[in-house]
Amino acid sequence: MSPRPYVEVTDLRKVFDVSKPWLNRVIERSPKQFLKAVDGVSFDIKKGETFALVGESGSGKSTVAKMVVGLLGVSGGEVTIDGISMTDPAQRAQRARLRRKMQMIFQDPYASLNPRWRVDRIIAEPIRAFNVIEGEANIVARVGELLTLVGLHPDDGRKFPHEFSGGQRQRVAIARALASNADFIVCDEPTSALDVSVQAQILNLMRDLQEKFGLTYLFISHNLAVVRHMATRIGVMYLGRLVEVSDAKEMFSHPRHPYTRMLLDAVPDLAMSGRARIPVAGEIPNPINPPSGCTFHPRCPLANERCRAENPLPIKGVACHAVVEGRTLLIPVPA
Amino acid sequence: MGQHIMSDAVISVRNLQVEFVTRRATLRAIDGVSFDIAKGEVLGVVGESGAGKSVTGAAIIGLIEPPGRISGGEILLNGRRIDNLPPDEMRKIRGRKVAMIFQDPLTSLNPLFRVGEQLIETIRTHLPMNERQARDRAIELLTEVGIPAPEKRIDGYPHEFSGGMRQRVVIALALCAEPDFIVADEPTTALDVSVQAQIISLIKKLGRERGMAVMLVTHDMGVIAETADRVAVMYAGRVAEIGPVRDVVQRPMHPYAKGLMGAIPTLEAATDRLVQIPGSMPRLSSIPRGCAFNPRCGEAFARCFVDQPVPLPVQGRHVACHLYETMEAVR
Numbered sequence: 001m002s003p004r005p006y007v008e009v010t011d012l013r014k015v016f017d018v019s020k021p022w023l024n025r026v027i028e029r030s031p032k033q034f035l036k037a038v039d040g041v042s043f044d045i046k047k048g049e050t051f052a053l054v055g056e057s058g059s060g061k062s063t064v065a066k067m068v069v070g071l072l073g074v075s076g077g078e079v080t081i082d083g084i085s086m087t088d089p090a091q092r093a094q095r096a097r098l099r100r101k102m103q104m105i106f107q108d109p110y111a112s113l114n115p116r117w118r119v120d121r122i123i124a125e126p127i128r129a130f131n132v133i134e135g136e137a138n139i140v141a142r143v144g145e146l147l148t149l150v151g152l153h154p155d156d157g158r159k160f161p162h163e164f165s166g167g168q169r170q171r172v173a174i175a176r177a178l179a180s181n182a183d184f185i186v187c188d189e190p191t192s193a194l195d196v197s198v199q200a201q202i203l204n205l206m207r208d209l210q211e212k213f214g215l216t217y218l219f220i221s222h223n224l225a226v227v228r229h230m231a232t233r234i235g236v237m238y239l240g241r242l243v244e245v246s247d248a249k250e251m252f253s254h255p256r257h258p259y260t261r262m263l264l265d266a267v268p269d270l271a272m273s274g275r276a277r278i279p280v281a282g283e284i285p286n287p288i289n290p291p292s293g294c295t296f297h298p299r300c301p302l303a304n305e306r307c308r309a310e311n312p313l314p315i316k317g318v319a320c321h322a323v324v325e326g327r328t329l330l331i332p333v334p335a
Numbered sequence: 336m337g338q339h340i341m342s343d344a345v346i347s348v349r350n351l352q353v354e355f356v357t358r359r360a361t362l363r364a365i366d367g368v369s370f371d372i373a374k375g376e377v378l379g380v381v382g383e384s385g386a387g388k389s390v391t392g393a394a395i396i397g398l399i400e401p402p403g404r405i406s407g408g409e410i411l412l413n414g415r416r417i418d419n420l421p422p423d424e425m426r427k428i429r430g431r432k433v434a435m436i437f438q439d440p441l442t443s444l445n446p447l448f449r450v451g452e453q454l455i456e457t458i459r460t461h462l463p464m465n466e467r468q469a470r471d472r473a474i475e476l477l478t479e480v481g482i483p484a485p486e487k488r489i490d491g492y493p494h495e496f497s498g499g500m501r502q503r504v505v506i507a508l509a510l511c512a513e514p515d516f517i518v519a520d521e522p523t524t525a526l527d528v529s530v531q532a533q534i535i536s537l538i539k540k541l542g543r544e545r546g547m548a549v550m551l552v553t554h555d556m557g558v559i560a561e562t563a564d565r566v567a568v569m570y571a572g573r574v575a576e577i578g579p580v581r582d583v584v585q586r587p588m589h590p591y592a593k594g595l596m597g598a599i600p601t602l603e604a605a606t607d608r609l610v611q612i613p614g615s616m617p618r619l620s621s622i623p624r625g626c627a628f629n630p631r632c633g634e635a636f637a638r639c640f641v642d643q644p645v646p647l648p649v650q651g652r653h654v655a656c657h658l659y660e661t662m663e664a665v666r
Contacts, residue, residue, distance in 0.1 A: 196554065197598045197612040198383075204609055223600075224528070229609065283499050
């Protein structure tokens, strides 16, 4: 382990302007409206580990992922990868060298591969873009090697994406991510468009590749069971804020934040062990007009006056007044 | 097969076949599917995309569109055949006796009409009620599915409801005429986990309280484990295994069902590797001879490549696999 974490995210913010058009604002005398999609998120990822971000739709996890790789500009805060800032304009030149070191795998393998390109051209694109390998014959050999690595046949390179199933397409996307010898891969819901048996194939493949090449993953998912299978550390997001960060094992055996507990309880129980569950109440509120104080308080069984007024800051990985004050034992046990 | 029909079965599907005629070939999407669902029972139907789960549901409800057609078998509702009814007759039954909850609550509601108008229209189509009575009943239904302040929300448009609330409205819509049978086709797939749990328990509760038969179609084994009484595992248009949910989920017998259960990451098991089934589901145009699962099956033997197995009773359930035929013969 290097002394400095591989990826450092500090107080990351993203604000979207969701105002009505100018003319409407003038006529209706309505002010500009802003949506805080990501509001002060900080975490770090060590080399070779898998950091997972979980949360419901609208919690801002994909926005964080896009800002980390630089697909989306930041409104505030800093992202540092391998000691190079992704946000500091002065470090542009260093950033160009960093780019090949990171890749992204997207959710929908039907949309992320160009349907008019053959698979070998898709996989070779990063190799050519970054001049990783010289010479056409060498590139062809490398593409064949990558296809074999992800469990496809080198001859599959001559096919078009539509000739593959969803799982095979995701394998192509993984091969493309590895093509530039990347060592940091951001995976945004890589298996949620896939069937379970295929999902198992892809998750196993991703773990094998991590072991083989010492890859570092930022893994985004809404599925806690998948996250448990993949992650070394987990961050739970709610309405643009990181409410809890802890080791994967710790998170599942001793969830601390009430929202984390609620999420865990909501996972359907395959073992039918009849474990006690806190009934889940309510839904994620509108992020344009979030609740005051702790944004989770309308759904939280532990909320009190302080939670309604004051936004909790993360202390030892948990942003919750109740946990800090030791009020957690009061969660009502369902009959 | 007639002797299998249970006296309390609301829906009986007997040897159902559904075909889609295309220019190149006739594709058989459903090939000999049989099951019963009793009053108050939830049958879970699982399988991967293309297994034929949704087509089975659509066939029962009479919503197979050309070029698809029911090419064999029969569907009985309370002992009466409904698969061969003329469209006008079927329309009277649909919504009244059999109803459907779709996956996407946004597309199953009309965005131009208030939620109340849609409920009242459905109620008045099927029940002899005036506007006033229908409105009261609509409010009652919205209360029952757990919508807060229903007297107010009834005049809202679908876009004013969140995803989970919208799905509750869709469920209320399906309940309008107190049907005997409901097909819920992936009712929680479009929802977040915390909301999913709410909708699952709602469907379960309503099924019990009203004595409805429910066919719950989903690819999510967790949802089935939570909700269903019995489960049917489908593969390539056929039922691979059907039986009580506890048996099938915890001790699956069919190699496909075993693989499927092992492939699901769970919160409980701390395994490093998931069981993976090699390959993927065959296309309808190239379903292998014999058992459709044979190219992916680790236990396939000579007979699997020739004979198509039929579901036979084994240990309190039905399994369509040659491995267990001899086992039962020994018994």
